[in-house]
Amino acid sequence: MRAEQALRKFLPLFGRVLVERSACETVTKGGIMLPEKSQGKVLQVTVVTVGSGSKGKIGDKILPENGGTKVVLDNKDYFLFRDGDILGKYVD
Template sequence: AGQAFRKFLLLFDRILVERGGIMLPEKSQGKVLQAAVVALGAGSTGKGGEVQTVSVRVGGEVLLPEYGGAKVVLGDKDCFLFRDE
């Protein structure tokens, strides 16, 4: 999967994460709130034309919303694509 991550190029303010870690209570079984950042885009362009870099770094841990993100399968790993908002 490491080879697949190197070939995967993210654009703008996109963040690719791999879920794992904190689990929600029993009534929401299977939902994961914590993820590790595995790839980043360069950032978005602001109104003045300046590039605004993403606010996280590869290897960092992030908390995710319960819903959202686009599922991406790279190698044998399920990852999710989010915007840096």
């Protein structure tokens, strides 16, 4: 609950999105175990809150450019990206 309260108090400005890093995949769909070195190569994140000018939606799984600004809320790491830094969206 504390993390949700912290997120309610933080609102990105303009076209920015606040994201949470998704857990790294350790096994492929075919059952192949991935070594630790290759697990962190692709940054897949989930949008947790958006600014007023953003096109993203809360809950979207996106692929941003590397970087972003690290934001710590209640001892949990989040990242802040500009809307233009989002390269794509994962569709289920």
